[in-house]
Amino acid sequence: MATIFCEKRRPQMASVRPHVMPMPCKDEEATGQIIRESIGMTEADIPTKVLEVIFDAGQTDDQEIGDAEFIVSGGRGLLDKQNFKLIRELADELGGVVGSSRSAVDAGWIDVEHQVGQTGKTVRPKIYIACGISGAIQHLVGMQDADLVIAINRDPEAPIFEVADIGIVGDLFEIVPAITESIRRAKAANGHQACVLKPVQG
Amino acid sequence: MPNPMVFALVLVAAVVLFIWSAVRRFSLLRVGRPEDRFNDIPARIRDTLVYAFGQKRVVRKAFGFNHLLLFWSFLILLIANGEFILKGLNPAISFMSLPAVVHNPIYLIFDLVSLIVLLCVIIAAIRRIVKPPFPGALTADAYVILGMVAALMIAYFNLHGLELASGEMIALMPISSAVGGLFYSGITPVAAHPLITIWWWVHAIVLLGFLNYLPYSKHMHILSSIPNIYFKRFDHANTLPRETFVSDARFGVESVADLTWKDLLDSFSCTECGRCQMVCPANLTDKPLNPRQVIHDIKINLLENGPAMRKGAEPKLALIGGGGEGSITEDQVWSCTSCGACMEVCPVFIEQMPKILQIRRNLVEAKADFPEELLNLFENMEQRSNPWGIAPSDRTKWCSLLDVKPFDEDCEYLFYVGCAGAFDSRNKQIALAMAMILDAAGISWGILGKEEMCCGDSARRLGNEYLFDQMAQANVELWEQKGVKKIITMCPHCFSTLKNDYRQYGFNGEVISHSEFIAELLTAGTLKLAEKVDLGKITFHDSCYLGRHNDIYEQPRSVISAATGRDPVEMKRNHSDSFCCGAGGGRMWMEEQLGTRINLERVREALDEDPDTVCVACPYCMTMFEDGLKDEHREMVNVRDIAEVVAMALPRQ
Ligand SMILES: Cc1cc2nc3c(=O)[nH]c(=O)nc-3n(C[C@H](O)[C@H](O)[C@H](O)COP(=O)(O)OP(=O)(O)OC[C@H]3O[C@@H](n4cnc5c(N)ncnc54)[C@H](O)[C@@H]3O)c2cc1C
Ligand code: SF4
Ligand code: SF4
Numbered sequence: 001m002a003t004i005f006c007e008k009r010r011p012q013m014a015s016v017r018p019h020v021m022p023m024p025c026k027d028e029e030a031t032g033q034i035i036r037e038s039i040g041m042t043e044a045d046i047p048t049k050v051l052e053v054i055f056d057a058g059q060t061d062d063q064e065i066g067d068a069e070f071i072v073s074g075g076r077g078l079l080d081k082q083n084f085k086l087i088r089e090l091a092d093e094l095g096g097v098v099g100s101s102r103s104a105v106d107a108g109w110i111d112v113e114h115q116v117g118q119t120g121k122t123v124r125p126k127i128y129i130a131c132g133i134s135g136a137i138q139h140l141v142g143m144q145d146a147d148l149v150i151a152i153n154r155d156p157e158a159p160i161f162e163v164a165d166i167g168i169v170g171d172l173f174e175i176v177p178a179i180t181e182s183i184r185r186a187k188a189a190n191g192h193q194a195c196v197l198k199p200v201q202g
Numbered sequence: 203m204p205n206p207m208v209f210a211l212v213l214v215a216a217v218v219l220f221i222w223s224a225v226r227r228f229s230l231l232r233v234g235r236p237e238d239r240f241n242d243i244p245a246r247i248r249d250t251l252v253y254a255f256g257q258k259r260v261v262r263k264a265f266g267f268n269h270l271l272l273f274w275s276f277l278i279l280l281i282a283n284g285e286f287i288l289k290g291l292n293p294a295i296s297f298m299s300l301p302a303v304v305h306n307p308i309y310l311i312f313d314l315v316s317l318i319v320l321l322c323v324i325i326a327a328i329r330r331i332v333k334p335p336f337p338g339a340l341t342a343d344a345y346v347i348l349g350m351v352a353a354l355m356i357a358y359f360n361l362h363g364l365e366l367a368s369g370e371m372i373a374l375m376p377i378s379s380a381v382g383g384l385f386y387s388g389i390t391p392v393a394a395h396p397l398i399t400i401w402w403w404v405h406a407i408v409l410l411g412f413l414n415y416l417p418y419s420k421h422m423h424i425l426s427s428i429p430n431i432y433f434k435r436f437d438h439a440n441t442l443p444r445e446t447f448v449s450d451a452r453f454g455v456e457s458v459a460d461l462t463w464k465d466l467l468d469s470f471s472c473t474e475c476g477r478c479q480m481v482c483p484a485n486l487t488d489k490p491l492n493p494r495q496v497i498h499d500i501k502i503n504l505l506e507n508g509p510a511m512r513k514g515a516e517p518k519l520a521l522i523g524g525g526g527e528g529s530i531t532e533d534q535v536w537s538c539t540s541c542g543a544c545m546e547v548c549p550v551f552i553e554q555m556p557k558i559l560q561i562r563r564n565l566v567e568a569k570a571d572f573p574e575e576l577l578n579l580f581e582n583m584e585q586r587s588n589p590w591g592i593a594p595s596d597r598t599k600w601c602s603l604l605d606v607k608p609f610d611e612d613c614e615y616l617f618y619v620g621c622a623g624a625f626d627s628r629n630k631q632i633a634l635a636m637a638m639i640l641d642a643a644g645i646s647w648g649i650l651g652k653e654e655m656c657c658g659d660s661a662r663r664l665g666n667e668y669l670f671d672q673m674a675q676a677n678v679e680l681w682e683q684k685g686v687k688k689i690i691t692m693c694p695h696c697f698s699t700l701k702n703d704y705r706q707y708g709f710n711g712e713v714i715s716h717s718e719f720i721a722e723l724l725t726a727g728t729l730k731l732a733e734k735v736d737l738g739k740i741t742f743h744d745s746c747y748l749g750r751h752n753d754i755y756e757q758p759r760s761v762i763s764a765a766t767g768r769d770p771v772e773m774k775r776n777h778s779d780s781f782c783c784g785a786g787g788g789r790m791w792m793e794e795q796l797g798t799r800i801n802l803e804r805v806r807e808a809l810d811e812d813p814d815t816v817c818v819a820c821p822y823c824m825t826m827f828e829d830g831l832k833d834e835h836r837e838m839v840n841v842r843d844i845a846e847v848v849a850m851a852l853p854r855q
Binding site for chain 2: 076103106107118119122135136137138140141159162
């Protein structure tokens with residue numbers, strides 16, 4: 001954390017964390033001058049050397065959930081590690097990645113890298129599909145800024161529906177495979193083109 | 203008997219050496235910063251009598267009686283040893299010169315007390331092997347001291363046994379007589395004399411050796427713990443002092459020089475009894491924090507760095523660092539839930555928790571070094587005045603279907619909802635229950651709505667004092683502007699912060715927890731309940747910020763009893779012994795990566811009582827219990843706040 005005071009003085013300085021704001025459209029009208037400073041530093045001046053970049057072996061996704069445009073998340077409602085397969089299949093069809101609630105991480109069903117929420121990652125995907133996640137505030141703060149939230153939960157009172165744009169009340173074990181299947185069919189019909197998810201109403 | 207001249211020389215040498223050691227050690231306290239602990243002398247004397255001489259906290263554990271006996275026996279034997287020394291300097295000085303009616307009882311008492319001491323040290327030595335107070339209690343230091351005390355008593359019995367058996371002394375000393383009868387029966391005075399001299403010297407050397415060993419061992423507490431109790435805090439150590447934000451200021455505690463002299467005296471007073479570590483939730487769930495170790499490390503660090511620091515040198519051994527003896531690791535510092543259990547049990551009133559939180563201040567404010575989850579938290583609190591970073595305009599969503607009055611001059615009470623009550627869907631239910639209760643009792647109340655700001659509790663416990671300072675000032679200013687005089691809270695963290703911490707910011711209004719308020723309404727008859735709610739078997743969990751930090755134990759229980767017609771059953775650890783849920787001290791916002799989960803430990807303890815409902819009086823405890831019960835696959839056990847229980851019992855409109 002850095003607290004920088006430049007109340008009365010210039011220059012001002014600002015930086016933002018990734019994903020806290022939506023990417024604005026490019027404003028051609030905006031004026032201002034960008035000065036690119038060349039600092040004249042060569043690699044030889046940096047004492048730290050990057051020898052090799054090693055990716056976490058446990059992570060099968062190519063993308064980190066922090067940068068993903070589509071996230072399919074599973075929670076305790078999945079009941080078992082095996083069932084994450086359903087989530088992964090849907091994510092694969094969408095070209096997205098798998099996220100999870102903390103409960104699923106705690107249960108050992110999925111790696112902590114996938115945890116969304118207060119003590120996990122803050123995500124801002126185009127579409128976030130929450131399956132079997134109740135929507136505890138600790139989870140909501142990590143995903144509520146998604147452009148479109150789809151929630152699948154059999155409990156109509158679950159707080160996840162308060163932030164969901166599309167809510168599906170029902171059994172995820174029926175609904176998730178059905179969505180996956182319909183995407184597959186749509187893709188087949190469209191000749192394997194990139195799929196655009198059509199809102200599914202429950 | 204010894205040669206008085208020789209003894210005088212030995213005595214002077216020993217006493218000079220002892221004074222030198224003690225002064226050298228105690229002068230290290232001057233490395234610390236000043237702190238005023240000199241007020242209210244009568245109350246200090248009273249507490250010293252109760253807790254030092256009465257050993258009130260020591261005997262809270264059954265084995266403490268052994269210590270109580272030893273303590274008082276030592277005080278009595280102080281007189282016996284006074285006589286011993288004076289007699290060594292001048293053989294004419296002795297209680298024997300008093301009439302028999304006086305000296306007989308005196309010697310009888312000395313004799314019996316010496317036996318008690320011998321038995322007590324034997325029991326203590328065995329206990330350390332059979333059932334040590336904490337793992338690692340089997341130290342050489344402990345045995346050196348126990349051995350010395352035992353040797354002293356054995357020398358005492360032999361010395362007097364010989365004197366009695368040879369007829370050199372006639373007194374009512376049954377134990378010494380028995381020793382004399384057993385080993386020295388019929389000995390002549392001439393034969394006894396050299397033996398008496400030998401035992402006399404054994405006694406003298408062990409006594410003076412003991413004296414000189416003290417300052418270098420954990421038994422330094424014999425010298426320091428009575429002053430430590432005298433200088434103890436009267437209030438609960440639930441607040442930290444304010445800081446001033448000027449250039450060149452030092453923030454928090456980085457080295458022993460940033461602690462106060464009393465903090466350093468604390469470190470000299472630790473008896474290494476291990477009671478704090480045996481109640482510490484962090485320690486009991488295998489996290490690296492051990493409050494006894496923290497105090498010990500401060501002492502070792504002071505001994506290591508103190509002498510040079512007094513001459514103006516920089517410390518060589520870092521206080522926060524690698525975690526070898528004399529240094530404390532960051533993982534230890536961040537593991538504390540600020541539950542206060544350690545301070546509650548310490549027999550000599552050491553204040554462990556504030557020292558840990560002061561180190562956090564240094565890490566956060568001077569080094570910007572803290573667990574990464576906190577970056578979000580601090581930003582959210584700073585920019586949106588709530589820990590989750592939710593839009594402040596959402597603060598009134600919980601009551602959008604109710605007709606809640608905004609606070610104005612006509613309201614008697616401000617209901618300070620707090621962030622959990624305003625934003626967390628589960629805890630909004632408590633806020634709703636409170637609204638129903640306040641209306642049913644006809645209270646004149648209002649809320650600040652969108653203007654309400656976070657109290658800053660977590661920022662303060664996490665060491666971000668700069669942020670807390672801003673938040674506290676902003677809140678106090680707002681309340682003054684609005685004319686707030688009485689505040690009701692539903693979160694013990696808001697409660698304790700508003701009630702205790704905000705005093706430092708000039709807020710003098712009345713702050714009342716919902717536990718106290720509802721209990722009062724029920725006792726006064728202002729709040730009438732229609733029916734008894736059946737929630738099955740209920741157990742109640744004391745939250746640290748209500749109980750230990752603010753002494754509120756009975757009110758929530760009485761509320762439950764009134765609403766359900768049944769007293770809650772107690773968990774194994776309850777009231778001031780209650781075990782933290784794991785969320786305090788800002789731990790609510792951090793991942794619990796080390797050791798096992800604190801909330802699971804507590805949930806299992808609750809489940810031992812086989813309850814249908816767990817009652818809580820804190821939104822953090824609510825989250826911790828609900829999550830923990832799900833993890834234990836016991837979702838059928840309900841968690842209810844006391845306000846919800848009462849709301850269920852209200853007459854239907
Ligand atoms: C310090 C701390 C930090 C935390 N940080 C995070 C965090 O970063 N991220 C996070 O997610 N949580 C976090 N939590 C945990 C949080 O409090 C919740 O416990 C957690 O989010 C709940 O996860 P869940 O929704 O998967 O499980 P649950 O709350 O148990 O919800 C399971 C849901 O699945 C539904 N369901 C069950 N079966 C089916 C079915 N067949 N079909 C459809 N729906 C079904 C149920 O109705 C229920 O709503 C944190 C907690 C603490 C104390
Ligand atoms: S306050 Fe609680 S968690 Fe912190 S050291 Fe003391 S007992 Fe342990
Ligand atoms: S700090 Fe107090 S409770 Fe802990 S070991 Fe030392 S004397 Fe005992």
